[in-house]
Amino acid sequence: MNRLTLEERRRVYLAQQRTRETMLARLHSETVEALAPRSDQGGLRWIAVAAMIAALLGGGLLASPTLEFHPPDSLMGALLPRL
8 A cells, every 4th residue: 555654754844844944935036025114215205206396396387377277257148159
């Protein structure tokens, strides 16, 4: 039948234990790397955010004369077509 001897069972258990330990060690190292602060990206992110805000404000100022809204003086002026 498929019975393992005591020595074979011990070898299988030790192989599984080694595999488990290496996987946990790899997972732990990846977690530590992911949680480590990246100082070079922090500065670049703030520069990118500042540039995006400046671009949006500049674009808004350039587009504001074109998109001005002039409300009609009366309801009749709003409903009658302009000639």
